[in-house]
Amino acid sequence: MIKCPENELIVIExxxxxxxxxxxxxxxxxxxxxxxxxxxxxxxxxxxxxxDETYEYKTLRLVAGLDEEIPSITQIxxxxxxxxxxxxxxxxxxxxxxxxDYKNKLYRIxxxxxxxxxxxxxxxxxxxxxxxx
Numbered sequence: 001m002i003k004c005p006e007n008e009l010i011v012i013e014x015x016x017x018x019x020x021x022x023x024x025x026x027x028x029x030x031x032x033x034x035x036x037x038x039x040x041x042x043x044x045x046x047x048x049x050x051x052d053e054t055y056e057y058k059t060l061r062l063v064a065g066l067d068e069e070i071p072s073i074t075q076i077x078x079x080x081x082x083x084x085x086x087x088x089x090x091x092x093x094x095x096x097x098x099x100x101d102y103k104n105k106l107y108r109i110x111x112x113x114x115x116x117x118x119x120x121x122x123x124x125x126x127x128x129x130x131x132x133x
Contacts, residue, residue, distance in 0.1 A: 007056075007057040007058070007059065008056070008057070008058045008059070009059050009061055010058060010059065010060050010061065011061050011062075011063075012060050012061065012062055013062070014062060014064060014068065014070060014071075017047075017060070017062055017070070017071060017073065018071055018073065018076065020060050021047060021060070021073045021076050021077060022076050024049040024058065024060075025076060025077065028051070029049035029050060029051050029058065030049060030050050030051075030052055031047070031048075031049055031077045031079055031080060032048040032049060032050045032057070033046075033047075033048045033083065034046065034047045034048070034073075034080055034083035034084065034087065035083065035087070036086075036087040036090070036091045036093050036115075037091075038091060038115070038116055038117060038120060041065075041066075041120070042063050042064060042065055042066070043063070043064045043065075043066065043068075043091065043093055044061060044062070044063055045061070045062045045063075045064060045070065045087065045093065046059050046060070046061050046062075047059065047060040047062075047073065047080075048060075064093075066092070066120060066123065066124045067094070067124070068094065069094045069095070069096050070093060070094065070095050070096065071095075071096050071097065072084055072095050072096055072097045072098040072099065074097075074098055074099035074100070075097075075099060078099060081098060081099055081100050082106070084098050085098060085100075085101065085102045085106045086106060086107075088101075088104070089102070089104045089105075089106050089107060089109075089113070090107070090113065090114060090115045090116075091113055091115050091116050092112065092113035092116050092121070092124060
């Protein structure tokens with residue numbers, strides 16, 4: 001019988017993202033998924049890694065403001081390209097230097113960042129307009 005160990009959630013800062021992803025890869029963990037969520041006015045970005053031998057599952061969690069730019073992990077983990085494009089397109093996460101950036105054309109949708117609440121979109125638009133003035 002296989003006993004599944006508990007999952008580990010590791011809260012990190014933006015500056016740790018690339019080094020922690022590299023650490024997971026070097027330690028033989030398989031990149032499993034990445035996703036975004038909007039919670040209490042911020043993005044919560046999760047990057048999950050699996051150990052196929054021990055069944056351990058580790059998730060890096062990064063909390064970022066709506067206006068923060070997040071470095072892409074695609075130079076380290078090329079398969080993250082679709083996850084990062086999805087985070088950018090569905091939530092409006094500002095991800096820098098995705099190896100293959102679909103520029104909001106991954107999905108055929110008519111609304112910008114459809115999973116981001118309307119009040120957050122308005123705040124984001126105000127911040128973008130303020131930064132360009």
